[in-house]
Amino acid sequence: MERYRPKKILVEKSIRDLPLTQTVIKRLKGIPVDYINRVKPLPVERAQDSWLNSQKTLLLCKNKGRFFEPCPGTKNYLCCLYKILNVATNCHLNCTYCILQAYLNNPFMVLYTNTNEMFKELDEVLSQHPKTVYRIGTGEYTDSLVLDHLTSFTRLIVPYFASRANAFLELKTKTDIIENLEGLKHKGKTIVSWSLNAEPVIRNEEKSACSLNDRVMAAYQCQKWGYKLGFHFDPLIYYPGWESDYKKVLEKLFRTIETSSICWISLGCFRFIPKLKPIIKKRYPESGILYQEFIRGLDGKMRYFKPIRIEMYAKMVEWIKSYDSKIFIYLCMESEEVWKKSLGVAPLSNWDLKKWLDDQCRP
Amino acid sequence: MSKIKIPFMCLKAKRIFLKNLDFKDKTFLLSYGYDINPLKQSIGRVGLLNPPVVRKKSSATYQIVCGYKRVLALKKLGVSSIRCTVLPSEKNDEECLLLNIYDNVSHREFNPIEKSIAINKLKNYYTEEEIVHNFLPALKLQPHITQLKVFKPLCKLEKGIQTAILAGRISEHTAIRLSQMDRASRRALGKLFVILRLSVSKQIEVLEYVSEIAMRENLSVENVISMQKISSVFKNEKLNQHQKGETVRKYLRELRYPQLTEKEKEFNHNIRKLKLSPGVSLKAPPFFEGDHYHISLCFKDRNGLNKRLQELESLLNDRSLINIIEG
Ligand code: SF4
Numbered sequence: 001m002e003r004y005r006p007k008k009i010l011v012e013k014s015i016r017d018l019p020l021t022q023t024v025i026k027r028l029k030g031i032p033v034d035y036i037n038r039v040k041p042l043p044v045e046r047a048q049d050s051w052l053n054s055q056k057t058l059l060l061c062k063n064k065g066r067f068f069e070p071c072p073g074t075k076n077y078l079c080c081l082y083k084i085l086n087v088a089t090n091c092h093l094n095c096t097y098c099i100l101q102a103y104l105n106n107p108f109m110v111l112y113t114n115t116n117e118m119f120k121e122l123d124e125v126l127s128q129h130p131k132t133v134y135r136i137g138t139g140e141y142t143d144s145l146v147l148d149h150l151t152s153f154t155r156l157i158v159p160y161f162a163s164r165a166n167a168f169l170e171l172k173t174k175t176d177i178i179e180n181l182e183g184l185k186h187k188g189k190t191i192v193s194w195s196l197n198a199e200p201v202i203r204n205e206e207k208s209a210c211s212l213n214d215r216v217m218a219a220y221q222c223q224k225w226g227y228k229l230g231f232h233f234d235p236l237i238y239y240p241g242w243e244s245d246y247k248k249v250l251e252k253l254f255r256t257i258e259t260s261s262i263c264w265i266s267l268g269c270f271r272f273i274p275k276l277k278p279i280i281k282k283r284y285p286e287s288g289i290l291y292q293e294f295i296r297g298l299d300g301k302m303r304y305f306k307p308i309r310i311e312m313y314a315k316m317v318e319w320i321k322s323y324d325s326k327i328f329i330y331l332c333m334e335s336e337e338v339w340k341k342s343l344g345v346a347p348l349s350n351w352d353l354k355k356w357l358d359d360q361c362r363p
Numbered sequence: 364m365s366k367i368k369i370p371f372m373c374l375k376a377k378r379i380f381l382k383n384l385d386f387k388d389k390t391f392l393l394s395y396g397y398d399i400n401p402l403k404q405s406i407g408r409v410g411l412l413n414p415p416v417v418r419k420k421s422s423a424t425y426q427i428v429c430g431y432k433r434v435l436a437l438k439k440l441g442v443s444s445i446r447c448t449v450l451p452s453e454k455n456d457e458e459c460l461l462l463n464i465y466d467n468v469s470h471r472e473f474n475p476i477e478k479s480i481a482i483n484k485l486k487n488y489y490t491e492e493e494i495v496h497n498f499l500p501a502l503k504l505q506p507h508i509t510q511l512k513v514f515k516p517l518c519k520l521e522k523g524i525q526t527a528i529l530a531g532r533i534s535e536h537t538a539i540r541l542s543q544m545d546r547a548s549r550r551a552l553g554k555l556f557v558i559l560r561l562s563v564s565k566q567i568e569v570l571e572y573v574s575e576i577a578m579r580e581n582l583s584v585e586n587v588i589s590m591q592k593i594s595s596v597f598k599n600e601k602l603n604q605h606q607k608g609e610t611v612r613k614y615l616r617e618l619r620y621p622q623l624t625e626k627e628k629e630f631n632h633n634i635r636k637l638k639l640s641p642g643v644s645l646k647a648p649p650f651f652e653g654d655h656y657h658i659s660l661c662f663k664d665r666n667g668l669n670k671r672l673q674e675l676e677s678l679l680n681d682r683s684l685i686n687i688i689e690g
Pocket of ligand 1: 098174
């Protein structure tokens, strides 16, 4: 996997002297730096036109809004009440199905370097409700580790979560950028997760991300460093022959990883907002992921027709459980009916599901 | 945008031999898909009312700026020379083009291909934004970029498709989608639309089914269209054009959504078996995604309501109803 290296750096003057800004600039010695007052957001369509080129520009700036926000969830489907820490936006891995393409109004790779303010905000939130358990992820608007070779951000955030009683951090990635995780005092409060997929899907739709083998080997390394691991089969992509390809992924995974270090495995069939379709068609005309049987779901997103989803989930659950029946599996954004038909149980509510996942985090 | 300034005094009228007009030079020609005969007849009866406008090209030849069709009609009538308005040779191409556009829009509406030709010629001098705001209204189009995007590619399509557009067989919106496809797919779909006569929305629907089935099955668009089941519909003389269109559309939908359409059939089969009376209907959740079914009852008094409710109650343990609800 090629690690991100920009062609140009834009730095907002207001954050030029912050430590993270300085670290990144030093590590990218030789790359031209422009100091600017601020970048204006573009209309989403304009941002899309220049998408691939503009990712080569790294924007270091201040997050003027909130770092911490609830996962947007989705109407009528069960959500685990995850929380998002917005530390960067965009991702150069350019998976064909990536939702960010339809979403961001700034095509640059953006890193918020005012981390002091982020920690302050986190302190406030976490101490306001000390009895509430927070599962917090940094992989919603970017890949959690895609910039870590430039930022070493994990060296700040992992120890921070180790010091907080009521919060767990999940780093979700498709990379093998894990070197900064070595030797950190994580106290079991950080879960390192990989999004996994069938080899043909990785080859065709996640071309710039790590190979399956490298992802599993990176997970193996993190397991050796004592981290709990998560695996996300999301998006599960349906195509003729998907069964044997996904089975092979599970074989590889369980040959390498001990089931006792797996905190959870999530399953989520491919879904997309309708406006992503023309973008994928235009940008990746050879991609075949849009042409299976999609229907408009209750939240307006396009999803596989329900029996297809149930079939995929039920088979995946059966295969995973055949390795270890105690592995905790959950579905991402699915209905009670789909839960019941594929897992045999369903949480009663979002809060119920949250509790199930919170319990999984606890030692 | 430059204004056309052609003081009346500068315009010379001159008798010019038709052999000195360059018919091959179509720099300013906007007309497309015309029938020259009515014009020929009218000129033959009352003569030429409005002289064509030309510009000197070389010492012996003139370029036709406005009135290409008129000159052509005169040529066909065997006329050897005509009076033309001659523009000063310093008038540039942009001014000549504007002159022709405004000369045309003052007395007729362009057809969709002509609008496209005008837009493409204007693109040599103006940005898309300028064309949208300054020219689309004159072409009787909404001043919006999407209109420009719809019309721009039309004049680059194959003749057969352009003819179908002018005949109203293919909509402009379908045409823009066709213009984004490869030539072979476009031709195959174009033929299909000419045969089937579908409404605009159904054309788009069919186009999507065909191209998505082709993508999924790794087939060409032509392969999909030439499937036995579709070509047999074309040949079926018992079906009228509307019925042919509907049959093909339904078949393509089944191919595109095999499981969904199977489920719909199963649902309808069970509904039929329930033998609901005409005042009662049962609806499945859209795409069978949610878990709420809807029943509607039609009644006019308490007695009628009571009858309907009894009917429903009697269905509660009916196998078909259980199949519908519990799958
Ligand atoms: S890794 Fe995640 S964030 Fe990055 S492109 Fe792929 S889907 Fe998008």
